[in-house]
Amino acid sequence: MKVDLGPITRIEGHLNVHTTVEGGVVTDARCMGEMFRGFEIFLQGRNPLDAQQITQRICGVCPYAHAIASSYAQEQAYQQAVPPNGRILHNLIQGANHLYDYLLHFYQLAALDFVDITAILKYQGKDPELTKVKNWVKAELASGKPFPAAPFLPRLSGNYIANTELNIGAIKHYLDALEIERKANQASAIFGGKFPHATAIFPTGCTQKPRIDLITTYVSLIQEVRQFIHDTYIPDVAAVAAGFPNYWEIGASKGGFLSYGLLPLSPKPGGERLFAPGVLLDGSVQKVDFERITQDINNARYSSPTGLKVRDATLTPAPHKADAYSWIKAPRYGGKMVEVGPAARVMIDYLQGHNPKVKSLVETFAAKAKIKPRQLNSVLGRHLSRAICAAVIADFLLEEAERLDPAGPTMADLKIPASGEGFGATEASRGALLHYIRIENHKIARYECVVPTTWNASPRDDQGTPGAMESALIGTKVANPEDQMESVRIVHSFDPCLACAVH
Ligand code: NFE
Secondary structure, eight states: OEEEOOSOOSSBSOEEEEEEEETTEEEEEEEEEOOOOOHHHHTTTSOGGGHHHHGGGGOSSSHHHHHHHHHHHHHHHHTOOOOHHHHHHHHHHHHHHHHHHHHIIIIIIIGGGTSOGGGGGGOOSOOHHHHHHHHHHHHHHHTTOSSTTTTTOSOOOSOOOOOHHHHHHHHHHHHHHHHHHHHHHHHHHHHHSSSSSOSSEETTEESSOOOHHHHHHHHHHHHHHHHHIIIIIHHHHHHHHHHOGGGGSSOOOSSEEEEOOEEESSSSTTOOEEEOOEEEETTEEEOOOGGGEEEEOTTBTBOSOSSEEGGGOOOOBOTTOTTOOBSSOEEEETTBOEEOSHHHHHHHHHHTTOOHHHHHHHHHHHHHHTOOGGGGSSHHHHHHHHHHHHHHHHHHHHHHHHTOOTTSOSSOOOOOOSSEEEEEEEEETTEEEEEEEEEETTEEEEEEEEOHHHHHTOOOOTTOOOOHHHHHHTTOBOSOTTTOHHHHHHHHHHOOBHHHHHO
């Protein structure tokens, strides 16, 4: 039986997944990016300093990651030194964005796959926000509208949390999280200028000066966010894990893992990062080599050559290409399929014994849930990995803010060379993000972005190997093949962003 899961909601952008189900098991899955954008084409011929501004428009959720990756790429191309404040400001802006994004994903995009929103109808308390939601859901359901109470309802059939108190508590946290997310964004905007699409981020730093009052406001906002992460977010992730332990076994991808490492600890190019980079293939972590990244396009709607390296990449749209089924390319590392994202970031750091906080959080949660660290490759593992990242990043940002020097320069005096090239790699919330810039005659001659959801939601590569999300879906047992709550939980655990994937 063939079942079309699209349009998948509670994600960014337009994703469809065609599944084949036989005997209650998903035997095939095809992820389809359903739009074309073409940023890499219209960047050509522009001033290189437009790149960190324009590439932010790839996405309204992770714009800073694009600005930072672009800035790193330009720093390499310009061969200019980065002042300590510049790197710290980049980190403070990007790190706060990660905190916002993890909370947004868990509460607004994923939690209602587990939390029973109809429990709100039984609410008897006096909280004005919950009462408002209750009255609204009630009125919507009575209205006879075809889609009442969107975005909460309608929903897929499946097993939700049964306990009324737990459900109502989670709905309250859904509402509280919105305010905390606003504070995380406010923190980023203090130095970035605004959210989304920061105006202040440049190669080597930022135009905003780190005045003492700004540092103090930033720190107090991050302290509030950190408190919420520990008091609410981590316990809620643990509650979902306790209620749905079978999801430690569901949704494992069947390839390797890649992380570029996140948040440089010094302005030195190639220096240590808070989360260590690496590629995990066949059980061992190796050093990342950008030259090993290629992009297959036999199954994507492009007529440009397939299998090209990042610096050679071209983009020729071919909307009517026979047999192609997605606008997403298929990036591969040394020809191998890899998953990127929070689970990759945490496992790759953990396996290298790099960050003691990552190690301790992984081991604490693994012991509580009675799982092995490799089971971070699962639906629950991706949720837990985001929570671990959030805890580690929040602590780091509070220390990092103290390292700002209010009297020091915040960026270099930029000089765009006539020619040059650079790679800029970071971890967006959803995973490994690489930008490549080539400058000729002071203008952008080529620009290429290899983006997290491009890896995760990739179609088959030229060898026929499924992408990470496709591989995680194939083999899944589904209780109701028409609805496939299990498949949707798997897709949501990757937090796909199709706007980014096709860029
Ligand atoms: Ni549009 Fe993004 C992140 C990037 S994902 S959200 O995180 O880069 O492909």
